Amino acid sequence: MSTRPDTRISVVIAEDHLIYRQSVVRALERSRCIRVLAEASDGRAAWDAIRELKPDVAVLDYRMPLMDGTHVARLASFTSDIATRVLILSAFTESSSVYKAVEDGAAGFLNKEVEPSHLVDAVVACAAGNTVLPADFAPGLLREIRKRSHKPLVANVPFGLDCDR
Template sequence: MITVVVADDQTMVRQSFRAALDAQDDLRVLGEAADGAAAVELCARLRPDVVLMDVRMPVMDGLEATRHLLAGPDPASKVLMLTTFDIDEYVYGALRAGASGFLLKDAPLDDLVTAVRVIAAGNALFAPSVTQRLVREFTARGPALEAGTRVGGLTERETEVLRLVAKGLSNVEIAAELVIAEQTAKTHVSRVFAKLGVRDRAQAVIAAYEAGVVVPG
């Protein structure tokens, strides 16, 4: 059973998300929060697998709440940010803080259900249209020195694995692409994360774009 907390300041949005998730046999909503501070307190108590986190909320916004939730080496929950087109900079900051991905708030509810399962499984999820905007930002700024230095410590095979991670491939798909065992692919991914100093696929994707390992197109 995948447990979820929904954090959004709009009651109707929370209720809609809760109904869609609770209708699934493998998902259960443990609670709701109307602001970021309440979300942090609720998640500390309930320790859900996934938190649906709106960006714009009173008292404490979703970005700050994400930083609080994911502080420390082994956070209990994964965060899926809910966003709209005009707040990409907040989403980028949330991903740097450790959020596992983001979804547009006007996406179909079926996409939300799928996203929760993807995030709970340890994968990253990015809304394609928003990703394009973030990619343009990375391209305009050029490679980041720190990210480039970290990526420079990867072997040729590890760099190849990072490119595939940045394309959204799972460990199984990476194994098939490189014609290696799934466990070997998993080991490569773990080593890439360790060398980059990241904790999940979302942060690895950001490091790959910042360092110029992958580019638009």
């Protein structure tokens, strides 16, 4: 009898609100392509689970006790033996929050009001190496990038250049 390796996407979930965490676990476990390896209620426990289990994706709350999800994303992105991709879930969807998550290495960012099927799709996309950001986040994120870049939005045209030719 041969045993097939488990090819499902492995996931660690960290969320400090138990009821919401349980809902995320249920939504992901309904998918035949995802298996939840561990749950955590704070960022430090999430980081410990990521280091130990090395999941394909970590679904993390933006704000948690002991360590925020963005801090965990930063640690994961700068630790050479960790290939875990981080998907942030947050009730805070202002452009500065999205920017911080992406800057810290998150592969995706979703509003906590996401439909369960879209959450599953986002985990699959992150595991495949894609970036997940809802289209309605793009305008605010672009404004935030421009605001923080300290570069002029319009290129300087050299003096005397005739643009009509």
